[in-house]
Amino acid sequence: MANESGKKNTTIAGRLWKWTKRIFIWIFIFQFFYILLLKWVNPPVTITQLVSWVSGHGLKRDYVSRSSISPNAKLAVIASEDQLFPDHSGFDWKSIKKAMKYNEKKPGRIRGGSTISQQVAKNVFLWQGRSWLRKGLETYFTFMIELVWGKKRILDVYLNIIEMGDGIFGIEMAANIYFDKPARNLTKQEAAMIAACLPSPKRYKVKPASTFIIKRSKTILQQMNNLQTDPDIQKIIGTTSP
Numbered sequence: 001m002a003n004e005s006g007k008k009n010t011t012i013a014g015r016l017w018k019w020t021k022r023i024f025i026w027i028f029i030f031q032f033f034y035i036l037l038l039k040w041v042n043p044p045v046t047i048t049q050l051v052s053w054v055s056g057h058g059l060k061r062d063y064v065s066r067s068s069i070s071p072n073a074k075l076a077v078i079a080s081e082d083q084l085f086p087d088h089s090g091f092d093w094k095s096i097k098k099a100m101k102y103n104e105k106k107p108g109r110i111r112g113g114s115t116i117s118q119q120v121a122k123n124v125f126l127w128q129g130r131s132w133l134r135k136g137l138e139t140y141f142t143f144m145i146e147l148v149w150g151k152k153r154i155l156d157v158y159l160n161i162i163e164m165g166d167g168i169f170g171i172e173m174a175a176n177i178y179f180d181k182p183a184r185n186l187t188k189q190e191a192a193m194i195a196a197c198l199p200s201p202k203r204y205k206v207k208p209a210s211t212f213i214i215k216r217s218k219t220i221l222q223q224m225n226n227l228q229t230d231p232d233i234q235k236i237i238g239t240t241s242p
Helices: 002-037 047-054 071-081 093-105 116-125 132-148 151-161 171-179 188-195 211-227 231-237
Strands: none
Touching: 002 132, 071 116, 071 151, 071 188, 071 211, 071 231, 116 132, 116 151, 132 151, 151 171, 151 231, 171 188, 188 211
């Protein structure tokens, strides 16, 4: 009887392991093809957008193509969020180390060291929050989009899906709401003001512009002027031939 019971348990465990492997294989295949699809197709919706809508903050967005986004907007977010974007492979290790040291000294004020690629990985495929599981998945998806999409596509998706105001997602909707114009017509100053809200788009108001936005947009504008002649950045934002 004991041998029969042991065999049954072994059989059940074997079946569970077999089905578990199958499930993980199918999940891997699905997410790989989804990543590949998003190289050409914009994400239908993200978890962050759904949460914004369900929680009452709204969901205002309007995805546009690369050619419909001003180089000023592309340059502004690089200057604001990730100045080494053309050079790294998805991770800015120096910034990550600085953020970790800062967070150790001031645990009550968390500072991030995420690149644009990491922000895209988090916002397109994952949820907001801080956990080792989410960070591990973010690392994986960052690696994959760098490998499959490339820098131009990552920047395009970023500018279409990132929150740029309370319930306002993407540069096209932000340009329309804040400056009554399409994203392709944004000036340097206007693009810098929108990029200035990115640390906390629900908190910092672009219009009417808060003191923080005015001050930070001036700094971003200075950085834009410094970076605009970089040939690697020019290739990504479309001001020179590829």
